[in-house]
Amino acid sequence: MNNNNWRLSVYFNPDCIPCVINQALRAAKLFTNGNKNLQLKILKEVCEEVKIINEVFTAPHFSAVIQEIVEKNVKNENLYKELKEKNIKIVEQFLPLLQKKMEDAEDKLEESIKIAILGNTIDVGANPNFDIRDEIENYTSEDYSPVNIEQLKNSLRNAGSILYIGDNYEEALFDKFLLKELDEKDVTFAVRSKPILNDITYDDAVKLGIDKISKVIESGSRIGGTDLNYCTKEFIEKFNSADVVISKGQGNYETLLDEARPIYFLFKVKCEAIAERSKSPIGSSVIYYNNSTAQN
């Protein structure tokens, strides 16, 4: 743990600053009904907060700062509720197609892992212009490290207990295929403890019926990632004891990457800073293992 009481890893890159300010602009425009004065007020408040950034600060922490400023200014504490419901209706249309892919697959565990990563395309923070229809229709199986997927499959087959750290709400419909493949294991699905961006909350998980396949717990996180300094005791215990931890999405990657315990990070690369850090180009599907020497 460093002097700033952060235990974080993908340091805030100067390149991230225009990007988060742009994220703030998009949020401001989305929730202010064209009120440019209010947009300017929000952006000024966001820029004022840039001073708190230091070299061990991550983008998901700053996204939470942005969201608090927008919430306060537009007097709405569940900003993305409507957008999430709109997105999920779109995703639901593709469930039969994904179901067919699962039925046709020879290796159903592998197929469900690929579908779970594909779901990470959905992101209103880093990349609001995702086109899930296009992603699903142009989805191929070529896009993964075969070594890592074999290792992950082996780890999952041998695991008794699994912690699955969820990411976005809509994405969880894709995660369900993998959760179903793992339903004989002791799987815990962790969600955020407040609505942040389009991330999944406890109520969201219940709405999608995830509680019928896995245990669902709140992580304690109120940012679009997982900062262990702010997680619940229950989550930390599970994080430390699970045979396998799966972390979905870029925000969880940014905040958990340097943790000592082995973690499988499943995500789509959405920006240059993460492309550089993960050595995978923007748009690629990643299975990133942070501890290649660990046994699991």
Next chain:
Amino acid sequence: MNNNNWRLSVYFNPDCIPCVINQALRAAKLFTNGNKNLQLKILKEVCEEVKIINEVFTAPHFSAVIQEIVEKNVKNENLYKELKEKNIKIVEQFLPLLQKKMEDAEDKLEESIKIAILGNTIDVGANPNFDIRDEIENYTSEDYSPVNIEQLKNSLRNAGSILYIGDNYEEALFDKFLLKELDEKDVTFAVRSKPILNDITYDDAVKLGIDKISKVIESGSRIGGTDLNYCTKEFIEKFNSADVVISKGQGNYETLLDEARPIYFLFKVKCEAIAERSKSPIGSSVIYYNNSTAQN
């Protein structure tokens, strides 16, 4: 004149904020030799200054704020000197091609106007990724309002005195063709009073031999545009008395657009805010006349 003592026109749009922060990032990266701590320091100072923006503030004013912060941090008051010299060497390679266009043109005044606008492609502020080679090679004459160009030609033919407000240094090599066409008129070419971005200064104009074709005066401006509140008496007198005023570039457009006197703005559209304001798509070549009822 408004309460803030500004007499400005293209108001700072909330959309401009991530754009100017991005401009600050580019400048920080360009002049800090990869020192990320210094880049972060510069960006924090720039974000701190966003609070001074109000609804009558323009992007060129903020660019000047950015440049002062970068200059102070990297201890260099002529940041873009090398880049300007590098760019001008590239532009010089194309002079024979432009000269040939002039020789082949039936209407040399019209051709020189088009070349002058083409030169406005060069911009390290709004659009550092310009490709002047590509622009020149793909240059066509289709891209202008025929009504406006006829009107401008008539105005120039009838004018005794002309004020030509310059913009970028490298661009002035393109302006020279038009200045030469006007050499029987009383033409004054106005330059910035300090090196701001790649804008042309007095020394630059002399280096390009513009003083041999036109009078050259400093406008007093220390921003990448022309705020009359800060211009010299000599410039203001010329601005008020000239039969025709030509204003080159987006920065001059942003700061002079709402002036009462008729002005011909010649520029390439480089961002969405200006595209919206000028009703011309990004990349288009514009001859914008701010006073269609005035006689000149």
